[in-house]
Amino acid sequence: MVCQVCGKxxxxxxxxxxxxxxxxxxxxxxxxxxxxxxxxxxxxxxDIADLLAGMxxxxxxxxxxxxxxxQCPRCGMLYSAFRETGRLGCAECYHxxxxxxxxxxxxxxxxxxxRGKIPIRDGEGAARSRQIxxxxxxxxxxVEREEFEHAAxxxxxxxxxxxxxxxxxxxxxxxxxxxxx
Amino acid sequence: xxxxxxxxxxVANSSPWPSGDGPPGGLVxxxxxxxxxxxxxxxFTHVARxxxxxxxxxxxxxxxxxxxxxxxxxxxxxxxxxxxERQMLVERHLVSHELGDGARPRGILIAGGERLSLMINExxxxxxxxxxPGFQLAEAWSSADVADDELDQxxxxxxxxxxxYLTACPTNAGTGLRAxxxxxxxxxxxxxxxQKVLKGVMQVGLSVRGLYGEHSEVMGNLFQISxxxxxxxxxxxxxxxxxxxxxxxxxxxERARERMMRDARxxxxxxxxxxxxxxxxxxxIHAREVINLCSAVRLGVALGLSGLCPIRTVNELxxxxxxxxxxxxxxxxxxxxxxxxxxxxLVRERLxxxxxxxx
Numbered sequence: 001m002v003c004q005v006c007g008k009x010x011x012x013x014x015x016x017x018x019x020x021x022x023x024x025x026x027x028x029x030x031x032x033x034x035x036x037x038x039x040x041x042x043x044x045x046x047d048i049a050d051l052l053a054g055m056x057x058x059x060x061x062x063x064x065x066x067x068x069x070x071q072c073p074r075c076g077m078l079y080s081a082f083r084e085t086g087r088l089g090c091a092e093c094y095h096x097x098x099x100x101x102x103x104x105x106x107x108x109x110x111x112x113x114x115r116g117k118i119p120i121r122d123g124e125g126a127a128r129s130r131q132i133x134x135x136x137x138x139x140x141x142x143v144e145r146e147e148f149e150h151a152a153x154x155x156x157x158x159x160x161x162x163x164x165x166x167x168x169x170x171x172x173x174x175x176x177x178x179x180x181x
Numbered sequence: 182x183x184x185x186x187x188x189x190x191x192v193a194n195s196s197p198w199p200s201g202d203g204p205p206g207g208l209v210x211x212x213x214x215x216x217x218x219x220x221x222x223x224x225f226t227h228v229a230r231x232x233x234x235x236x237x238x239x240x241x242x243x244x245x246x247x248x249x250x251x252x253x254x255x256x257x258x259x260x261x262x263x264x265x266e267r268q269m270l271v272e273r274h275l276v277s278h279e280l281g282d283g284a285r286p287r288g289i290l291i292a293g294g295e296r297l298s299l300m301i302n303e304x305x306x307x308x309x310x311x312x313x314p315g316f317q318l319a320e321a322w323s324s325a326d327v328a329d330d331e332l333d334q335x336x337x338x339x340x341x342x343x344x345x346y347l348t349a350c351p352t353n354a355g356t357g358l359r360a361x362x363x364x365x366x367x368x369x370x371x372x373x374x375x376q377k378v379l380k381g382v383m384q385v386g387l388s389v390r391g392l393y394g395e396h397s398e399v400m401g402n403l404f405q406i407s408x409x410x411x412x413x414x415x416x417x418x419x420x421x422x423x424x425x426x427x428x429x430x431x432x433x434x435e436r437a438r439e440r441m442m443r444d445a446r447x448x449x450x451x452x453x454x455x456x457x458x459x460x461x462x463x464x465x466i467h468a469r470e471v472i473n474l475c476s477a478v479r480l481g482v483a484l485g486l487s488g489l490c491p492i493r494t495v496n497e498l499x500x501x502x503x504x505x506x507x508x509x510x511x512x513x514x515x516x517x518x519x520x521x522x523x524x525x526x527l528v529r530e531r532l533x534x535x536x537x538x539x540x
Binding site for chain 1: 219221223224225227228304326329330333334337338339340341342343344345346347349350351352354355356358386410411412413414415416418
């Protein structure tokens with residue numbers, strides 16, 4: 001198989017990306033993978049400082065200065081300080097540095113959107129829509145695996161939640177045996 | 182003041198993860214799931230002032246007191262422990278190196294015979310950890326998940342709808358989940374196939390580390406495999422993918438063991454018994470040598486060679502021969518050469534006791 005980027009070297013790095021339930025595959029050579037920064041998430045130990053340094057390279061020095069001075073209004077951390085330590089100062093930093101963090105998160109995780117559990121106290125409506133989304137994902141997987149009985153059970157669960165009165169206590173986002181919480 | 186310190190009671194018992202009880206104890210030694218959480222109204226640990234961290238400690242303990250999962254739990258404050266005692270907690274895989282440094286208001290809550298613990302004021306305010314012997318990812322995840330929900334009843338976690346649980350380092354943001362298995366792969370190493378396997382593991386976004394986590398080297402053919410990414414997939418997805426890959430690695434190791442036994446049975450048995458002989462009769466031994474020899478004996482036990490010790494004994498030696506535990510066994514500080522002598526004595530004693538148990 002030939003690299004899909006340069007079309008010359010043999011493809012030795014293979015990626016599968018699943019986005020909006022569509023699966024896409026990419027096959028590239030080591031060199032193109034490195035150039036495209038696709039190696040970041042495959043490395044055994046990835047050093048966040050290196051990742052950040054790599055991203056700075058693409059900026060001009062005046063850009064860099066401007067970005068470095070962005071400050072979190074709550075804890076006072078400068079973006080330049082985060083770049084040195086790889087650690088944010090407080091929860092608010094995620095908001096203050098959101099435009100800088102988004103490409104970084106994508107590089108680290110290959111995604112920027114949370115799809116896991118959410119705090120119980122985060123509001124019933126949010127918990128409910130998140131849970132329905134999660135069940136839809138699960139349903140899709142069950143269908144792909146041809147586990148139709150399981151799929152039917154998930155479908156019924158989705159219907160049950162959708163028709164349940166909103167004042168009912170919201171079930172926890174992760175399924176678990178009755179009465180274990 | 183009670184007669185016995187909670188720490189003394191804790192370390193008087195053996196760690197649960199080397200028990201060899203879990204399924205299938207021969208390949209996967211232990212399973213671990215940890216969740217990183219922060220309180221929304223306090224800066225992250227490295228920025229917060231000490232009095233803020235005292236507040237986090239108090240609130241976390243208060244929340245745990247209301248949580249069933251932490252019933253009968255004990256709180257150990259790092260600044261109340263000697264450095265060798267903190268070292269013992271690291272060796273038992275309860276505490277990370279970062280938490281074990283003893284400065285600042287840090288602590289750990291331990292419950293369920295060390296199966297559940299909560300590190301307080303580590304890199305993140307809370308690191309909830311669930312450990313199980315053997316290969317039990319679903320079980321470890323489920324108890325971490327339940328305990329997390331219980332703490333969530335009282336604590337206000339830093340969370341954003343888009344990014345999920347917010348952590349000091351963006352590498353943990355999202356689920357804050359790190360699930361890992363400690364797996365023994367001597368045949369793949371011996372047959373020189375391990376690099377190929379590990380490369381495959383890394384290509385699917387998992388990471389490989391040594392026995393003592395981040396930055397630790399691989400010893401005794403023991404590998405820690407864990408998920409790398411925490412954003413964009415659910416906890417269950419991450420757990421399932423680790424489970425799937427681990428099963429594939431287990432299969433590869435089993436096949437390598439079969440081939441090895443078919444082609445070189447005598448050489449393998451010889452290696453195992455020589456390793457056992459060295460451990461059983463040594464008079465001075467380094468920790469690294471113990472770990473490497475234990476790997477051979479562990480393989481022998483798993484292959485069913487009779488007359489060796491139970492797998493539990495080999496697993497326990499991995500913990501008991503580490504410097505912190507050894508110092509406690511000796512009852513005082515040791516120089517490195519004294520340590521080697523005492524270590525040899527402990528290994529001989531343990532194996533002798535196991536032999537008596539077998540006969």
